[in-house]
Amino acid sequence: MIALIAEFLPVELSRRSVRITFTLPYVAGMAAAVGPLGALLTDASTTLVAGLAYVAMKRQRTIPIWVAANTFVAVIACAFASLVMTGVLRGVSLDGYREPLSALAFLITYGIVNFILVTYLDNLSSGRRFYDNVMHSLRLGVASLALYAIVALAVSVFVEGGMVWMVPLTLVPIWALRTGLAYQAQMYDHYYETITALTLMLQRAHPYTHGHTERVAEFAEEVARRLGLSRRRARLVREAAVLHDIGKIAVDEQILDQPRKLTDQELAHVRRHPVCGAQILAPVKQFHEMVPWIRYHHERPDGTGYPDQLTDVEIPIESKIIAVVDAYDAMTGSGVPGQQRSYRAAMSQEEAVTELRRCAGTQFDARVVAAFAAVVAGSTI
């Protein structure tokens, strides 16, 4: 019954299309106290009943085939965990600790088998990469599994000690964990919604930026990976690239759309945008890492860039990546009608790369230009 209650308290991680439930510690406790068959029946029946209830309630992304798949996964994970638990029981001679150790062995095995099967199914259905799933699940899973272990141990101790009436109390930490995961999901969503909202503001001020930032973001992430930056950093470069022109909100659109070369005064006005971008993003703590990247994305290795005339070694590699990709997109307009800059005709892909190479070492970082040229050569973006 408590397992069923825990099954009905899922957390939806909407952006990752994942639903997390909290039955495992109770199933592990059952396995240790009642035996593998009891655990298997409990797990399979709770998964099935809750799944069918969600279908009846028309909860999003719950379809009968997934209910069957979830039940199937639960049965297999339960069977493997029972086998391992039985092996542990056979090998351990310490009297009095059999139940807690059994619960622990069951829980860990179940967690691993369940993870492998779910990741495989996810890979089949959505094509999400195994590595990405492992990273997401590790972050979410390690803390949860540690709590599950404590709860499963407590459940087995209560059952073995004849204090079954204490078992419902273990729903309190499970409820707290659920609340914590829900908050973390909200924070995750909020981060991306902030980026979306800022992008919307920029697009309202300068409609031509629509499309430009997305293309720059895709290339920037690819170049970052090719240059050996970690996945996390490459993802941050992508997000910084989406926001790199956010400071243009503070720029007069009539000046940006001039069909001629800008005067010195107009140029000075446009050149405020990296500083304004950094000012806009500075209040958001999650953006702190990318604020300097955005401030310096118009700096040049030869020290003649703006706003701070930094020299080569002082410019972050992330800014150099954004600078190259931004310039390429500005030169090509990516072949999209109406996306070309108004003061000059769009270049072809080859011409733009040649131009980047010509400016490598002075306006752009040579290593970044080489990586970018390689990305463009094999790109379908």
Place this chain on the structure above:
Amino acid sequence: MDWVKWAVVASAGVTTVWLVYYTHYYLPRMLDERFRDSITAFSTAVELRFPTHVGLTKRVQALAFAVGQHLKLLPRQMRDLEMAARLRDVGLCAIPYGLVNGRTVPDWNDAEQQTYDQHAKVSGAMLEMVPTLRHLAPIVRNHHAPYNDGTTDSATGQNLPIESLILKVVSEYVWMERWQGPLLTRQTINDGRGTIFAPEVVDALWNVLPSSRVADSRQNVHSA
């Protein structure tokens, strides 16, 4: 039970207490802080585009909060009011740069005034696209809607959210005060009491204004 089992139960208890604290005290505060940070970023963007708006949001937010308290709004309404006060002008980024910078309100013709007035609608439309802020969209969309006749939502004043009615009075008071001074602004607001502006909000504003002025002057003394 032997000591090992007691240790298991005790560690479960300690973990539970810590987890409850973390998830019901620490995380909500962190999320709230992140909301405020993001909203500050949006306001900064608007103020950088239109420097004449620097300080407006802070003043509107403070006055709206005081009026909301005077009208005994619920905590949830107060939170929405505070957020909407800071987000109400995000749509200004769609207003032409040259319309506000280097020109004053009296210079505008009717078409330009209408263009400027679109910002409430644009702000509302933008918030609609952000799920965690969507609930503020009706408040923001109607924050310049007149009290007693057609509005952007074709609702009558009485059907508008109280938060919108408060923002209407407060934001227009703060805006007009800049151009025509407090005395003429008070008269203009009083002239529109019951027609353009919700009467109970106007009364509340006159009640809280002296104390807010005292607070302002105190703040100025401190900052000086």
